[in-house]
Amino acid sequence: MTRQEQRSKEGNMKAVTFKHKSLWLTDKSRPVVEQDQVLIKVVMAGICSTDVELFEGYYDFSGVPGHEFVGIVHESPGDPRLEGKRVVSEINCGCGNCRWCKLAKQRHCAARKVIGIKDWDGAFAEYVRVPLENVHLVDESISSAAAVFVEPLAAALQASQQVHLRAADRIAVLGDGKLGLLTAIALRHFNPDLILIGKHQDKLAVAADQGVKTYRRAIFGSPAEQREVLGFFDIVVEATGKAEGISDALELIRPEGTIVAKSTLHKPSPIHMARMVVNEIHLVGSRCGDFNLALAFLRNQLVNVLPLIEKVYDFTDFKAAFEHARLAGSRKILLRY
Numbered sequence: 001m002t003r004q005e006q007r008s009k010e011g012n013m014k015a016v017t018f019k020h021k022s023l024w025l026t027d028k029s030r031p032v033v034e035q036d037q038v039l040i041k042v043v044m045a046g047i048c049s050t051d052v053e054l055f056e057g058y059y060d061f062s063g064v065p066g067h068e069f070v071g072i073v074h075e076s077p078g079d080p081r082l083e084g085k086r087v088v089s090e091i092n093c094g095c096g097n098c099r100w101c102k103l104a105k106q107r108h109c110a111a112r113k114v115i116g117i118k119d120w121d122g123a124f125a126e127y128v129r130v131p132l133e134n135v136h137l138v139d140e141s142i143s144s145a146a147a148v149f150v151e152p153l154a155a156a157l158q159a160s161q162q163v164h165l166r167a168a169d170r171i172a173v174l175g176d177g178k179l180g181l182l183t184a185i186a187l188r189h190f191n192p193d194l195i196l197i198g199k200h201q202d203k204l205a206v207a208a209d210q211g212v213k214t215y216r217r218a219i220f221g222s223p224a225e226q227r228e229v230l231g232f233f234d235i236v237v238e239a240t241g242k243a244e245g246i247s248d249a250l251e252l253i254r255p256e257g258t259i260v261a262k263s264t265l266h267k268p269s270p271i272h273m274a275r276m277v278v279n280e281i282h283l284v285g286s287r288c289g290d291f292n293l294a295l296a297f298l299r300n301q302l303v304n305v306l307p308l309i310e311k312v313y314d315f316t317d318f319k320a321a322f323e324h325a326r327l328a329g330s331r332k333i334l335l336r337y
């Protein structure tokens with residue numbers, strides 16, 4: 001091999017590409033970082049329901065997906081002290097100049113790019129480039145497998161930063177999928193009597209093991225039947241990932257109550273608007289959250305995310321891992337690089 005070939009080989013990496021409902025694992029050139037960016041060598045990543053949605057055509061996505069990850073800083077021209085450090089990265093990359101970016105709310109910047117989701121190559125690749133300002137150091141006490149959950153845990157905690165969750169409120173979390181479980185085990189610290197409502201005994205048990213009260217709804221039971229057993233709630237956090245989630249939440253919410261909507265579906269969800277209006281319900285959309293808060297929850301062992309992992313695959317087995325993640329009801333699938 002000539003030196004030229006050697007150099008170009010070193011500059012390559014394996015990366016997954018999604019396009020038109022197909023995926024490939026191929027060689028790509030490594031991203032080149034600017035002064036205010038960091039190149040991270042990915043150590044572990046998680047496959048999220050959003051990745052499945054992207055594959056199905058959400059955001060007309062094509063490119064390298066992957067937005068839940070932890071890695072080692074490989075290059076950091078703007079702050080060389082970071083090199084060799086283990087980090088996670090926030091996913092919204094703002095323009096830096098607009099009102100939202102100045103408020104550090106890059107997630108609302110109209111010109112934003114989102115790592116692995118919108119116009120920015122993600123972490124299903126051996127290396128990922130991120131803005132320097134997005135990087136957070138990971139404490140040694142947090143394992144890499146747990147650190148993969150910082151992004152979804154931050155999102156799960158976001159309801160606590162938007163709505164006053166008082167200990168005395170009656171709060172329900174709807175949905176025992178990945179997001180519902182994380183939301184319940186995180187938010188119970190604000191409301192110890194919170195109830196997680198789901199359909200699967202094995203998944204509800206993951207939350208129950210961490211002190212969450214759970215209620216298993218009958219597969220064909222109506223939400224009205226649940227209400228007869230459970231009564232009304234002051235706050236319902238909808239994390240079902242299903243189009244009918246908001247309607248179910250409306251069955252359980254008291255007049256003047258608050259529904260926090262967390263499911264991001266690419267198709268519209270039906271809402272019985274008159275019920276919202278007549279009962280004067282507050283509806284709060286809730287998406288990305290505070291990484292520092294999520295890191296503090298992990299550091300202080302307030303949540304144990306490891307039981308949420310179903311299986312860890314080698315990155316080179318991405319296809320098998322993704323097929324597994326697409327199976328209905330699977331828990332978190334991780335990739336080891």
Ligand SMILES: [Zn+2]
Binds near residue numbers: 048049050068152
């Ligand atoms: Zn995600």
Ligand SMILES: [Zn+2]
Binds near residue numbers: 097098106112
């Ligand atoms: Zn901006």
